[in-house]
Every structure is written in structure tokens, then in C-alpha cells.
Amino acid sequence: MKLFEERGYEGTTVADIAERAGLTKRTFFRYFTDKREVLFSGTEIFEGTVIKGVLDAPAKASPLDAVAAGLDASAVVFEQIPDRAGKRQALLDANPELQERERAKLAGLSGSVAAALRERGVTEPAAGLAADAGMSVLRVAFERWTTDPHGQDLRKLLRDALAELKSVTA
Amino acid sequence: MKLFEERGYEGTTVADIAERAGLTKRTFFRYFTDKREVLFSGTEIFEGTVIKGVLDAPAKASPLDAVAAGLDASAVVFEQIPDRAGKRQALLDANPELQERERAKLAGLSGSVAAALRERGVTEPAAGLAADAGMSVLRVAFERWTTDPHGQDLRKLLRDALAELKSVTA
């Protein structure tokens, strides 16, 4: 993160990162398949929290509400590291190739959420559609949270975005 | 396409493509910013058709129904080249880096659709949410269309997916 802040993402080579960490380039690629991946470590914690939230939602909750429960549970993860989340977001905003990876990760999360819904007995295509809808809600809420100067509660933003979505598709 | 079928996407270098086309590598990069981009030319036609469909939808149509009108209009584009669409899909399925680009293109389309909705007077975040929902519907319908042996009418699949979405978010 320090290197990226100093020289930008493009301006930092894998060799630079490895050197700063006291390793060689070769070893970097043992830990990260990609240069991009280095900005996405820790993602699994977030994903795990979401999935747990989906599975733990009340049995009678609708598919979309179960997804919402998962997102709500995960909000805590971000709120613990707001400044790091902000810096990361700034890097993503400036680099299309990082945005591509971000979307791929979100698509992966959507797939996992859909699988969790199926465990709850939801069938396709409902599971996939509900999962995608959740990603959309997350995107809107998260964007507001990072944009807004001293953002409101992320969980409130999530609830608001969900309500908007329901009204749009009504 | 021939080269990709013979040697696969990874197994084909940009130099190979350029040579087959009677050009140099340098010239390839004048036309395509990326090796990946070569599989996404012609996309603009599709995007233009969608946008036109959104803008031409009845003034009283809901945001989501306007998006549906755009997708419906675009279905014709695919149905004209079903086998090419199938081959392309097979390449995408086998290469994660192409899937990333595909998602980026879809995200771009979503942004354009949202802009078209705003021209229709729809405000954010409704416009963005409706546009994203449309992408989700498109994904589900398109997947069924290419998977299903002798697929049904793509437009019917689109209508079905839209109905599913509405019921999921109800």
C-alpha cells in the first residue's frame, strides 16, 4: 500500500513490491497469482461473512432478504477499516485493470451467494437473480459510503438501496 | 477465430494473428488496444441497439420495462449469428481473462443504459439499479440460450427471466 501511494499502481513493479518485502519476484508469484491479486487478499473474510449471514437468515426470509442479511453482516468488516477501504477504492478508481478484477471478484461472490441460497432451498434462476440483485445493492451502497464525506452508517445505506431496488422492480 | 479454434486463445500470439491477417504486430495494436479486445469488436452495434430500444420505449413504461425493451430489440443481433455467438462463448468459458473483459463490457453497457434511463427522466439510484437488473436478466437468458441444445427464442427467454426477477424482488 505504501508503494502504491508513493508511485501509483502502474508505477510500482512486482520487483519493487518483492524487494520492499525482502523477497524476490519469484516468491511474490508463489503467494499471488497476479500483480492485481495483491489488492484482493483478505477478500475471503468478507465473502465468508456474507455467506454465513445468508445461511443464518431466518428460514422464512425471502431469497432477497436472506441476501440482504448477508450483506448487513458483512458491513461490519468494512466499518472496521474505513480508511484502508477508502485508499483501496481510490486505487481501483484510477485503474481499469483493477476494476476488471474487482468485478470478477464480485461475480465470484454472487456465485457463492447463489450457492448458499440453493442450500436454503431456493431454485435457479431465482437464486442467481437474487444474488446478482444483492451485488447491485452492495455496489450502490458502497459507492455512496466511500463518496459521501463523512458517510452515514453503511448498514443504513444498504437498507436504503435495497428498498430502492424493490421499488424499481415492483 | 480460425486461429483460436486451432490453437486456443492462450496458444495464439498476437504476432500469429497479425501474420495471418497480413499485418504486423504493431498494426494489430493500432486497431485493438488489447489482445482481448479482438473478441469484442462489433460490441458497439449491440450496445447501440440496446440504447435505442431503451430510448424508444413508450414514455409511460417503467424504468425496468424500458430496459427490457432495449434488450428485446438487441436479441435480433444475436439471433442473426447464433453459431458465431456459440463459438465465442466457448472461448470465453475457457479463459478467465476473457470473462473479466466480458464483465467489464457488461458493466459499461449497464452504465450506458443507466444514462439512457436518466435521459428518460429516471433519477439515481433507480437508473443504475434498473440497468444492473437488466444485465442480470440478460445474463440468465443468454446462458440458457447458448446452453440449451436447440434453444428457444431468445426473446422469450428474456421475458421469462424478467418475470422471474420481478417475482424474486417482489
Next chain:
DNA sequence: GTCTATAGTCCGATAGAC
């Protein structure tokens, strides 16, 4: 059209942990 930087891979070697 040439020239160069960088991502990413492959091979083999080495050293420490248990």
C-alpha cells in the same frame, strides 16, 4: 518500424523445519 519494460513462467538449486 524498432526498441524496451514488465508480467508471468520454468527450471534447477539451496536451505531450513519437523
Next chain:
DNA sequence: GTCTATCGGACTATAGAC
């Protein structure tokens, strides 16, 4: 004695600079 982590360096292809 095997298993795992690191290293060094050579090599290819993409991509961009000039």
C-alpha cells in the same frame, strides 16, 4: 529424510515509448 520456502536467472509475450 522428506517437505516446504526461497532464490537466481533465463525466457516469452504483451504492451507501450519513441
